Amino acid sequence: MVSWKQALEQAHSPREVLDMPQIEGRTDAYFLRMRDIVSQFGDCRVTYAVFVRRPVVAAYGLALQWVQNVAHHQGFPVEITEVHPEGTWVGAGDPLFYLTGSLVSLAPLETLLLQKTGAACVAAHNAYQMALALPEVPFLAMDARHCAGGEMQELMAYAAAVGSRAAQQEGAVGFIGNANHATAGFFGQERGLGTMPHAFIGYAGSTLRAAEMYVERFPDEPLTVLVDYFGQEVTDMLEVCRRFPDRAAAGELSVRLDTHGGRFLEGLDPQRSYEVLERHTPGTIRRYRSEKELRYLVGTGVSAAAIWRMREALDEAGFPKVKIVVSSGFGISKCMAMHDASAPIDIVGTGSFLPDRWSETYATADIVSYDGEPRVKIGREFLLQKIQERTG
Template sequence: MNFKFNIDSKIFEDYYNADYFQKTKEILDIYKPNQKVTMQWFQRKENTVVCGISLICEILKQSGAKDLDIKGLSDGDVVMPNEPVLKITGKYSQFAHFEGLFDGILARASTIATNAYNLKKAANGKSILNMNDRADAYVNQQIDGYASIVGGINNLVTYASFEYTQTKPYLQGTMPHALIASFDGDLIKAAQAYKDTFRDNNLVVLVDYNNDCINDSLLVANHFKDKLFAVRVDTSMALVDKSLQGLTEQENELHGVNPTLIKKLRLALDEKGHNNVKIIVSSGFDENKIKWFEKENTPVDVYGVGEAIVKNKISFTGDLVRIDGKNQAKVGRGNISSSRIKSIKYI
């Protein structure tokens, strides 16, 4: 997919750039105006999905920087520790003030892309709904949406998340608990209001409001019949669903959304002829919880994931490694050769 990045003009006014990098740029403009350097970026974690290269190239393009030689990997490539992902050669004064900004772009985007990739892999090809909007600040939604898609998850829930994709977002969200509460806990009235208001949306009903997922799922399935697309189970880990409260557990495996509950729900729906109703699960899902559900052959159609999209932070480091064609670097941060990085045309 081709991305079109809308760059905040304040980037070029040093609004987001660390002061000491800006000061370095001003010093070099005076004392080393023609000095050419090579800067490289790398990270230290296994199997990292690189993301942010395209955005960095667009920033350099719009900055007016000229005659830079850029070599890098492509967004979506998987790298190992200490493997260069990007090298920029040219007058340092043209990009010195972006050093920290580029560290952050690679860190944020690669973290999201790597998590998305691992979650998708754990789900064995099943759909994942990226609900990260509730897990972090709204200002990250554009870059997070871009990185999520690079990592393999393209089911997003906000318009901002699609900003870089050049595609018209098609949002098919479910209802929040607040909507049910607004109808005095009446699930049918809340679902009917949703259906009548958004007639072109699939009807997906949240069924854990009363902590009675199976009975409430059957209630809405019997009422809406073939108009019901899916039910979503979002039970808190602090609770055990009413249908499981007679069972014995050893390690909280019956709390929250769990395989036993979902298997029982699928069986109940099928027995009443609602085989086509899909099951969406959310609440605390990460890579390990999805693997648990898949190992148990749990009949899930869609996993909703929020906080896990932003966990396991991956940090990148940018270092000067060559000055005017000669090796020059901090000890332990020398120039690393790579046969994988390729020339990138940025203008």
């Protein structure tokens, strides 16, 4: 088992940007010009306030670790004052933390510091809300394929773990793991979790054969079967259950629903989807719904009706202990709809905690003190109030 602290300490790769030439190549040029001018006319001790313009969950651990690593590597001191501890809710514009040190040393770091702060805090907020929407359901982070490179992959996995831990403080199960080895430590795991992609089903030629091959190669591991490749989710899963009845009876067999949004689960259409929900959660569909909510409940893809239909089919066939894993677009609103429909979900696999509106992720840093004298640009006076409250 990997501890959270160990995962954070080991997060950055050996190629982490620490040397000034590397930083200079990535930072905004005007920060470098300011540094050069200040170097000529006299350095001063400054305090930065770092904030995001929308409500978030504080997830700045990787950002601060990077600053501390740079400071240690380059040999200058920094002071960090955390206003909101990691995992706590932060209001729009409220400083996350204050960073104090030499202006000459800190000026070149601002661009990279903000890159590592804003998006992670928004993603943490999303993960927190998703976990609270389905508090009794475990989540798997499956975001890596949607990330723009390794650094973003690390930030987003870290963010999901922070948001999850915040939700766990309120009683939710939260995220129990993720889909790749490199960031598994953030979730207390040694390795990534997951069984089979669609390509493996295509290779095997049938869903049943894929399950058989998987069991032959990994005989001691629980089996989760992806069932939408041939559009026969119910038929194929029941065939697998009958092939492995002992696993099904022991709760070591799961079905993963990932039905494409362009079609219904096998055997469903709009009318039958309504009928399924009426059988299992009367009244859910009768209340007023937006178009998006209706799609989540009775539409194509992995709807609440699709999940209930699979549970119904498994139970009727005598496989009540087979678990249902769902994926495909499980963001905040879809999780809320699933909770409203009491969908029988055992695990959610999702990468939909990634920010969907990137402009909301922009973090900002303003200097609020120069050699101990409070000063900030017009319009940001509220930052002065925050630091004055903390210093008395």
